[in-house]
Amino acid sequence: MNQEEKIKPAHQLDPTVWVDQYADYLYNYAISRVNNEELAKDLVQETFFAGLNSAKNFKGTASERTWLVAILKRKVIDHYRKRNSKKGKAEVRMSYNNEGDGSWLEEQIADPLSKSENDGIENEELGLAIHECISKLPAKQAEVFTMKTIHGMSTEDICNELSINPSNLWVLVFRARTSLMDCLNENWFAI
Amino acid sequence: MITCEESKTICSKNQYKEASWSERLSMWFHVLMCKTCFKFSRKNTKLTGLCNEASLHALTDNEKSQIKKKLGQDT
Numbered sequence: 001m002n003q004e005e006k007i008k009p010a011h012q013l014d015p016t017v018w019v020d021q022y023a024d025y026l027y028n029y030a031i032s033r034v035n036n037e038e039l040a041k042d043l044v045q046e047t048f049f050a051g052l053n054s055a056k057n058f059k060g061t062a063s064e065r066t067w068l069v070a071i072l073k074r075k076v077i078d079h080y081r082k083r084n085s086k087k088g089k090a091e092v093r094m095s096y097n098n099e100g101d102g103s104w105l106e107e108q109i110a111d112p113l114s115k116s117e118n119d120g121i122e123n124e125e126l127g128l129a130i131h132e133c134i135s136k137l138p139a140k141q142a143e144v145f146t147m148k149t150i151h152g153m154s155t156e157d158i159c160n161e162l163s164i165n166p167s168n169l170w171v172l173v174f175r176a177r178t179s180l181m182d183c184l185n186e187n188w189f190a191i
Numbered sequence: 192m193i194t195c196e197e198s199k200t201i202c203s204k205n206q207y208k209e210a211s212w213s214e215r216l217s218m219w220f221h222v223l224m225c226k227t228c229f230k231f232s233r234k235n236t237k238l239t240g241l242c243n244e245a246s247l248h249a250l251t252d253n254e255k256s257q258i259k260k261k262l263g264q265d266t
Contacts, residue, residue: 019259024249031248041250045258052262127245143252148207149242150249155209174203181234188241189234 011060013067018048020139022065024146025131026072032124033076043079047072126188133183137176144169145176193217195228202232206239 023044030040050071058067134142144162147153148169155166164172181189193201198221204210205218222229250258 015262016264019255019262019264023255023258027250028248037248040248041254044250045261048258048262123245126241127247130242130245130247131249146249150247151251155207170200170204173207174200177203177206177235177238178199178231181238184238184241189237 011063011067013051013055013058013064015048015052015055018051018064018068021135022068025065025128025135026068028124028127028131029069029072030076032127034079039079043072043075046075050075129184129188130180133180134176136183137179141172141176141179144172145180148173193221195221195225198222198225198228199231199235202228202235206235 026044026047027040030043031037034040034043047068051068054071062070134145137145144158147158147161148155155169158164159166159169162169198218201210201214201218202222205215210218218232222232
């Protein structure tokens with residue numbers, strides 16, 4: 001114990017920045033696992049609460065985000081456990097869609113999802129990588145980029161909300177995109 | 192003739208299909224001559240592709256401030 005105290009932890013918790021820094025990252029992580037936006041939001045919120053409550057258990061060996069992701073992972077598992085504990089709901093359900101014209105066997109056996117399964121994993125990693133890069137951007141750039149690209153808001157709305165003019169907005173978007181390209185460069189741009 | 196900075200801004204604008212045709216035209220002329228901007232616009236298009244591929248989600252500012260409020264971090 002004494003030894004642990006002597007070593008200055010490499011990472012420290014700062015709950016005030018949690019929501020701004022990690023909420024979107026955790027949200028994406030949760031969505032890819034529970035596939036439900038409302039539920040994912042609740043899980044993220046619970047994660048923050050649990051993080052606050054057990055902040056004293058944080059040893060500082062992992063980064064803040066890794067620690068929060070670990071909590072979220074538990075929350076996701078708890079969610080599935082709770083859901084499956086309700087009797088009768090744990091059985092495997094299959095949906096047969098009778099819309100296709102081909103034979104039933106071909107449609108069911110040649111799983112159209114099998115190819116996209118790996119894509120799903122890759123997309124999740126990609127999404128998390130992008131969010132990690134977004135969180136490194138200056139606040140204003142991140143805000144504008146998120147509103148424009150992810151929420152798909154119109155230029156006019158964003159300008160009104162942030163009280164900036166369109167040319168300001170496009171410069172912010174351009175800077176954000178440039179930084180993102182640099183950030184994603186090593187892993188995702190095979191050019 | 193537009194500057195590189197302008198051409199890159201128009202290129203970013205074009206990723207959201209909001210550049211006017213005259214802007215696009217001047218950008219294309221620039222890109223034809225400027226190798227750096229050519230590379231930039233290729234990367235920029237790729238970034239758009241990646242963002243679409245990843246099907247990104249994000250909480251809105253409203254939702255975030257709600258969470259903050261619940262955490263007792265009033266701002």
